[in-house]
Amino acid sequence: MMDHQETLELLPAFADQELGIVEMQEVQRHLENCPDCQREYAAQRIVSARFKKDAVYFEAPLHLAHRINSALPAEAARARSWGFNWMNLGAAMAAGLALAWSAGLYLNLPSDQDRLTGEVVASHVRSLQVDHLSDVVSSDQHTVKPWFNGKLDFSPPVVDLAQQGFPLVGGRLDYLDGRPVAALVYRRARHPINLYIWPSNDRDQPPQLQNHQGYHLVRWTWDGMSYWTVSDLAANDLQNFVGLVRSTVRQ
Structure with missing residues (x-):
């Protein structure tokens, strides 16, 4: 051999x-x-x-x-x-x-979508392993959102969902799909949720749920932005989080 x-x-x-x-x-x-x-x-x-x-x-x-x-x-x-x-x-x-x-x-060979799914999950796991969930630690959306100014070529929407049971923890810079992206961090009890956002030229797409390496992911596109969220939450809880983000961003 x-x-x-x-x-x-x-x-x-x-x-x-x-x-x-x-x-x-x-x-x-x-x-x-x-x-x-x-x-x-x-x-x-x-x-x-x-x-x-x-x-x-x-x-x-x-x-x-x-x-x-x-x-x-x-x-x-x-x-x-x-x-x-x-x-x-x-x-x-x-x-x-x-x-x-x-x-x-x-x-x-993996498709572009499969490759990006692997990148998102790897980023989520890496953020947990090295205890680097946030570059800016704050539950105040008016603190987290301005922190990205000058660090990205776009302004990510940052929503406050504490009253709905998904408090904002902070945010950080990350790198996905060949470009810098915004990573917003939320929690549900002890479960961290990473929400990745970056500009997209794709048409609007409804949320799509998938499972990869034991994690649930939901991706969608809205108003020129690509959204990916990943967590070890139960699928229905993560979908509830996505629904809250979408309804708040559209207001």
């Missing part, structure tokens, strides 16, 4: 379909169970495709091949012909394996 380092060294040749059948199969088996090598292979394929796209190819004229074969002894010409046939067969099999693997890898 090919180990991790050997696979990494052979990935460029695997991407360019330059390996033998046995090595192709061993690399493919390793890739099936190694996310790190899968990502590296995907990167190698992109680089290879870019080089091939811009490369200039020259095809030898047919008369040159006839001249070479006619200059060889009869036995050597026949051997050369057989050799080319086996080489072509091997190249075709290798190309087929690489194509099948590439298609499988492409189909198994």
